[in-house]
Amino acid sequence: MDRENFASKFGALVVIAGSAVGLGNVWRFPYVMGNNGGAAFILLYIFFVVVICVPIMMSEFVIGRKSRVNAFRSMYKLVPQKRWKAAGLLYIFIPTAVLSYYSVIGGWTMQYMFKSLTFSFGSGVTADGLAKSFESFSTSPYLPVLLMVIFLIVNFGVVMLGVQKGLEKFSKVMMPALFVLVTLIAVRSLTLPGAEEGIRFLFKPDFSKVTGETLVAALGQAFFSLSMGSGVMMTYGSYLKQNDNLTRAAGLTAFFDLLFAIIAGCAVMPAVFAFNVGVSQGPGLVFQTLPLVFSQMPLGNIVAIVFFISLFLAAWTSSMSQFEVPVSYLVEEKHISRKTACMVVFLIALVFGTLCALSFGVLSGATVFGKTIFDALDALCANYLMPLGGLLAVIFVGWRLKKSVAISEITNDGSIKVPSWFLKSLLFIIRFVAPVAMVVVFLSQFIS
């Protein structure tokens, strides 16, 4: 079968970065950082992104582009041992599970987008009022579910169109606007009266607060934010062309993703302190904070509109990537049409997404390990399964795949001149540093 490719280098980069940059940066990063003490968490997160995640991303690209099949079969095709097939199932499960709860927040984003369109975020907005309206919206059994379904349908639409016409076209226009906007909002937030405490929270690390759980949370955030260990980068790797530069794609993706997260942190945290919102608000943090910043900006209502539209678009490019992985699996492995595959994924995400959406309201009493269904699924995926998926990918490339294969993928058969110290250190990280670091992080939570 003729497989699809990304049409252009720029397109490929935008789609890959589009998967990475999303709600993970703007919605998840600030509240997880808030729950985990601020600056020290950020430093750990940056460390994990640079040292562990970039090499893992490259490993996933290597596996994807070399095998040119869906994430389930990728590793098995290169090394035909049954266990790599079992591992492949993980890469289909994770993005489907993430899609389910991600769509809930996608729905929330749509709600706030609609609200902004009716000019609800101008002067006169109060922290109390926002908290109340967020509470009554997120606990309702109807609207969040409906919006989640609409969000899934919107994804269905793009993924059905396929790689070039769907994913690639859409991504090219979405990211730049969001970047400009978040930066603008960050500048306003950082200059609010009373912002100092927030700035200290962001930039003055207190390592005495770091526990095993902080480490796990920082690693989880790094994985989630880079769509790592989830099958996405393997699948996107399989759409890359032979002359795409894997190192560049991974480096730039990580760079933009980090930049977005830090700027989003600067947009949210100073305002959290300036308006006394409370750092540990959880998933609602961004939605209860940023409107306060808008209310303090000239043309705040307009800024709010453009912001929520672009946040919605960024969420969309990420959820598309989650949607694409199980779809490509179903099309290639079960030989069904793209449309039917989209339908199947849609229905699965619908069921789990509904449970997640309701876990803020009627199902808030149903807990797993003391967490709501939403929080439990998020923790399971981001903190455990995605790091596990990444661990398997580096073990595979470091210990199972022929070294020459990895090197020829990274250098495009020798046509990219890569200094040998770079290749050596990269392979060293892939073989030793990344796996050991991940195991240590895992164990650390049981020690503290």
Ligand code: PHE
């Ligand atoms: N990286 C995306 C974000 O930051 C989320 C994501 C997770 C996407 C897993 C794909 C797979 O929003």
